[in-house]
Amino acid sequence: MAVMAESDELHARAQAFIEASLRGAPHEPFDALAAAIARFQMERVPAVARLAAARGIRASAIARESDIPAVPCDAFRLARIAAHPPEEDARLFRTSGTSQGAGARGEHPLRTTATYELGAIGWGRRMLWPDRDRLRSIVLAPPLAEAEDSSLGFMMDRFAEVLGGPATFCVRGGALDLDAAAEAAASAREANEPVIVLGASFAYVHLLEGRGAMDLSLPRGSRAMQTGGFKGRSREVEPAELRRMIAEALAIPEAHIVGEYGMTELSSQAYEGSLAAALGAPPSEGDARDGRHGVYLAPPWVRVTAVDPASLLPVPAGSVGIGRIADLANIDSAVVIQTSDRVRVTSAGIELLGRAPGAVPRGCSLAIDEMLGEGRG
Amino acid sequence: MSGSDGDSGDERRARIERLIAYARRIADGSDPLGEEARRRLTATTGLSREGIELALTEHLEINPSEAELSALLGSAAPRTSSGRAPRCHVVIAANVCTSALRAIAVGLATSPCVLVRPSRRDPVLAEMLVRCLTRDDGFRASGGSIERVEDVSPSPGDELHVYGSDRTVAALSAAAAPGVVVRGHGTGFGVAVIGSGIDVRSAARAVARDVVPFDQLGCLSPRMALVEGGAERAAAVGEALHEELGQTGVPRGAIEDDERAAIAMYRASIEAVGTWREGPDHGVGIDVTPRALPLPPAARVVHVAPVSAGEVPSLLAPWSRFIAAIGADDEGELLRAVARAAPGARRSRLGAMQRPPLDGPVDRRPA
Numbered sequence: 001m002a003v004m005a006e007s008d009e010l011h012a013r014a015q016a017f018i019e020a021s022l023r024g025a026p027h028e029p030f031d032a033l034a035a036a037i038a039r040f041q042m043e044r045v046p047a048v049a050r051l052a053a054a055r056g057i058r059a060s061a062i063a064r065e066s067d068i069p070a071v072p073c074d075a076f077r078l079a080r081i082a083a084h085p086p087e088e089d090a091r092l093f094r095t096s097g098t099s100q101g102a103g104a105r106g107e108h109p110l111r112t113t114a115t116y117e118l119g120a121i122g123w124g125r126r127m128l129w130p131d132r133d134r135l136r137s138i139v140l141a142p143p144l145a146e147a148e149d150s151s152l153g154f155m156m157d158r159f160a161e162v163l164g165g166p167a168t169f170c171v172r173g174g175a176l177d178l179d180a181a182a183e184a185a186a187s188a189r190e191a192n193e194p195v196i197v198l199g200a201s202f203a204y205v206h207l208l209e210g211r212g213a214m215d216l217s218l219p220r221g222s223r224a225m226q227t228g229g230f231k232g233r234s235r236e237v238e239p240a241e242l243r244r245m246i247a248e249a250l251a252i253p254e255a256h257i258v259g260e261y262g263m264t265e266l267s268s269q270a271y272e273g274s275l276a277a278a279l280g281a282p283p284s285e286g287d288a289r290d291g292r293h294g295v296y297l298a299p300p301w302v303r304v305t306a307v308d309p310a311s312l313l314p315v316p317a318g319s320v321g322i323g324r325i326a327d328l329a330n331i332d333s334a335v336v337i338q339t340s341d342r343v344r345v346t347s348a349g350i351e352l353l354g355r356a357p358g359a360v361p362r363g364c365s366l367a368i369d370e371m372l373g374e375g376r377g
Numbered sequence: 378m379s380g381s382d383g384d385s386g387d388e389r390r391a392r393i394e395r396l397i398a399y400a401r402r403i404a405d406g407s408d409p410l411g412e413e414a415r416r417r418l419t420a421t422t423g424l425s426r427e428g429i430e431l432a433l434t435e436h437l438e439i440n441p442s443e444a445e446l447s448a449l450l451g452s453a454a455p456r457t458s459s460g461r462a463p464r465c466h467v468v469i470a471a472n473v474c475t476s477a478l479r480a481i482a483v484g485l486a487t488s489p490c491v492l493v494r495p496s497r498r499d500p501v502l503a504e505m506l507v508r509c510l511t512r513d514d515g516f517r518a519s520g521g522s523i524e525r526v527e528d529v530s531p532s533p534g535d536e537l538h539v540y541g542s543d544r545t546v547a548a549l550s551a552a553a554a555p556g557v558v559v560r561g562h563g564t565g566f567g568v569a570v571i572g573s574g575i576d577v578r579s580a581a582r583a584v585a586r587d588v589v590p591f592d593q594l595g596c597l598s599p600r601m602a603l604v605e606g607g608a609e610r611a612a613a614v615g616e617a618l619h620e621e622l623g624q625t626g627v628p629r630g631a632i633e634d635d636e637r638a639a640i641a642m643y644r645a646s647i648e649a650v651g652t653w654r655e656g657p658d659h660g661v662g663i664d665v666t667p668r669a670l671p672l673p674p675a676a677r678v679v680h681v682a683p684v685s686a687g688e689v690p691s692l693l694a695p696w697s698r699f700i701a702a703i704g705a706d707d708e709g710e711l712l713r714a715v716a717r718a719a720p721g722a723r724r725s726r727l728g729a730m731q732r733p734p735l736d737g738p739v740d741r742r743p744a
Contacts, residue, residue, distance in 0.1 A: 047649040054648035072642055075649040077669050104669040104695050309638030312645065322638075338645060356638060 003083055004111075006040055010331045011115050014301065017328055018115070021300035022122045030303060031064035033328055037335040038068040044083035047075055048334055065303060065326045070312065070338035073265050076106035083332045084111045093151035095264045108151065108264050111332045116267040119329045120155050121162055123283075123299040127271035128196060128225055128258060129163065130281035136165035136191075138184045140176065140199025140207060143169040151264045152227065156198040165193065176206050182214040185250075194221030197250060200228045205237055208245050217251035223275055224250060227260035243293065253278065254293075261296045261352060265337050267329035270296040270304070270350060290348035297349045301328040306345045309356055312338065320344050322356050384461055384489050384520060389450055391519035392485045392510075399509040400478045401439045403502065406430070414505060421499040422474045424592060425628040429474070436590050437475050438482075438735035445734040452737030453486035462536040462558065464490045466529040468549060469503050470541040471496035472594040476739075477503035480540055481523070483738055487536050489520045494529050531557045538562075538738075562740035565596035565701030566672070567730050568693075568722075569679075570715050571614055572707035573606040575727075580706065581617035583728030584679070587704055588659070589625050590731040593675045597702040597723065597730050597739055600673055603684040605711035608665035611683035612652070615663035618679060619654035622661065629658035632676050639674035646671060647680075667692060689714035701740050704730040 013033055020027035041048040042059040051069045052059070062068060075081060077095070086092075088111050095106040110116060129135055137160035141147065144157040160167035168184035170177045188195045195218045199207075204226050207216070224246055237245075239259070247254045255278035262269035276283055277291025283299075290297070298304055305314050306321030315321040323343040326336045342353035402410040411433070418429045441449070455461050465488035469480050477495065481503070484491040495503035507525045510516045516523070529549070531537045533556025539546045546561035553559055569587065571580045587599050602618065604611035632640075640660060647653045647662035654661040660678040662671075667682040670692050684692055693700070693715065700719035704727045705712040716724070721742030723733060733739050 050651075051645070051649040054653060070645070071649050072646045074642065074646045074671060078646060078664065078671060079650040079666070079668060081649075310634060310641050312641055338642070340642060356635075 003044055004088075006044070007083060007111060007332055010037055010040055011112060014115050014328045014331060015118050018119050018122055018299075018301055022126070030301070030326075030328070034065040034068060034303075034326055034335055035062045037328065037331055038062050038065075040331075041083060041333070041335060045081060045333065047071060047079045047081050051075075065336065066305075066314070068326070068336045070307075070324045070336040071334035072338045073106065073263065073340070075334075076108055076265050077104055080107065080109065081333045082109040082111075084109070091154065092149055093154070093264045094149040106264055108333055110267075113154070115329045115331060116154075117158055119268045119299060119301060121158060123269060123271070124155075124159055125162075126281075126283045126299075127273065127276055127297065128159070128223065130276055131279045132194070132221070133163075134165050135163040136184070136188050136193050136195040137163055137167040138181055138195055138197045139167060139169045140171065140181070140197065140203035141169060142171040142174075146172070152200065152262070155262070155269070159196070159198060163196065165195075170207075171203070176203065176210065178207065178210050178214060181207060182211070182216060185216045185218055188219055188222070189217065192219050194219050194223070196222065197224040199224075199226060201226045201237075201242060202228065204242060204246055208242075208249055211249065216249050222250065222252050223256040223258065224252065225258050225260050225271075227262065239294070255291075257293075259293065259296065261350070263339070265334075266302075266325060266327045268299055268302045268327045270298040270302065273297045273349065292348075295349040295351055302326065304343060304345055304350050306343050307338075309340075318344065318346050320353060323350070386450055388489070388519045388521075389453075389486055390446060392489065392516055392521040393446065393449070393482050395510060395513050395516040395519070395521075396478070396482055396485060396506060397439055397441070399506055399513075400437050403505060404433050404437045404439055406433075410505060410509070414501060417501045418474055418499075421501050422630065423633075424474070424630040427627040428589075428592060428630055431590060431627050432473075432475050436731055437478055438733075439478075441735040445736045448734075448736035449482060450486050453483060462488045462534060464488055464492060464531065464535045466492045466494070466526075466531045466535060466537045468494045468529060468537070468539045468541065468545070469496050470545070471498040472596075473591045474499055474502060476540060476595075477506055479735060479739065480538065481506055482735060484538060485521065485523075487538070489522065491521075491523045492526045492529065493523065494526050533557060536560065540738075559744075560738070561744055562596070562738050565699050565740060565742070566601075566675070566696075567595075567597045567599040567702035567704060568696075568700050568715060568719070569599040569602040569727060569730070570703060570705040570712045571602060571604045571727070572705060572709035572711060573610070574709065575706050577610065577613045578617050578621075580727055581614055581621045583706070583726070584618055584704070585621035585625060586728045587730040588622065588677055588679055589627050592629050593677050595731065595739075597733065598675065599702070599704060599730055600675065600679065601670060601696075602679055602681045603689075603711060603715065604681060605685070605709055606683070608683050611665050611681055612663055615652065615654065615661050615681035618681060619656065619659070619661040622659035622677065622679075623656040625658075627658075629677050636674055636676045640676060640678060643671065643673045643678065670696065672696065684711060686710040686714035689718050693718045698742075701742060702730050702733075704728075 039059040091110040093108045147153045170181045255274045259272040273291040303326040305324045323339040323341045340356045344351040402408040405411045465484040467484040536558045539561045543563035546563040651664035703722045
């Protein structure tokens, strides 16, 4: 019970931070809340406690986010990263991890989805629908009931519900239903109501490759969110080319195509600012951050730092490193995670530069990379 | 050049024996060939001086028995009804500096005419062996011809032997003309299995002997040690392995930035889920409650975990097709389960995983 009370209190503080930061109102300092969450996790999450002990870090010494040891994403595959027992899971998100088999998938248990939803919807609203409260949705994914462990699916399901318009989920039984997508587009055109299309990048590739002469054009004001890499599922497509193809097929401006950066191990997401910039709606007052494609804007409750891959220490500002991500919404797991994603962080935002290659294999020696291809569930 | 018809077993054996004779000279540090190899390999392998000496003196297959040679010759039986291939093209990988000997031996067992494309990164032994054989009267008298080439272009009826990553094997296989017999030996690693009745210290010492050669870069190199008998025993094996790896007297070669990064990430994961032990030249990750088995980087880093026979199918599922070698000193339940999961893996005693007999390709997995 003590654990739940502590967790509840931290969730309340995180939600207050999220709400206030979205309003542009004063809020608790990021470092103070991150440190409080980390101290809770060092006491209650065995993996975080072990990592801190291995580094000689005491909870009492945690004063700021930079003091917190980052839990590698891979650890979510190797151990349960949670302060609560499995019977208290409200949701259990899993990575796709198909290249390593179902038994080796990373897991992120959530005791409550309230904070996740508040942050995801709040930032999603800023970056994907700052101009209106209602949109139709075309989701290039199965309904949540068919993919309950997908964090991306959960997020898209929440978006569709919040947006209130007719929602079409275009994946059934593992297959993309192109007819359903085309019918939803036609219905939107007939009603002249804009649409948001949501999906993983590989789903868009399948949509584009399979549509033939189908009319997928959407009414003015429509937009698309796409996420994930472009390898390992269908053919490899360069991001700029995919954007161009989506824009052409959906008849929407390229600026209305927004890349999303998230992962199973996080509760929050970052987005390209292109749509917000095109609509003249900066994410927060006075926010002059970049509207370019390729630059991602994280919400105020997320801090991304580029670190040296070997030392895991911060690199000089503006240099390339791998992404260390602090997410204040990750209350019951690990508030700071370490990815293998190469990033450059500037005042403009986060540039995603692809995955760190890992040790390059020589000859027949199996490298970790050859087995990777793990993605968000 | 002899035609393939009439190429007798005696002639093939004679050509291989000429090859081995030069390999013996390369192994001998007082021989000019041995001196040349040691000097050149320093620049190409990335191994330490001691690592090169270990490779040349203990991991060149220079004393095959008659039975092993017979098995080698038998492993190269023609795959088509038209008989022995007129030419054998051999593409050699970079990760194991001594691998050229076995690859060329298998090539010579296959055909009297062998064309060798050495690894671009480390061509030393392949170049030296080809050079020596080209000038060898005995080799030519037994009908052999051998040539170093920059690219391979096999014709229908030829054999193409590819040693390298799965990507390399796939690319060269796809490019090969119809009628070319391709034997690919791709990506792989080894698993050490420590049965419940095996002494922990002697097992750790033996596994260390398997890890150190070639700085763990070979497809036979054990990257995981699966321990039968529970968490405490696995922890004891891990600690003992850490001590043994710290006493080998063979420094690890320089590691590159991306290897350093991979070690850092693996270490951080292990620190979160288990115990990390590290020396100047090695690392051991001990996870006594495995939910999954991570593959540590190939830089003398070993993952140790307790595994029961019942857990093998799920824990090894992501890795089974890559397991090229299993080392074990017993025939217990765990070993039997691992062998069922990786039926094509070469089996050996612990401590001998990197000393396979010269009886054919090291990789016995089906294509």
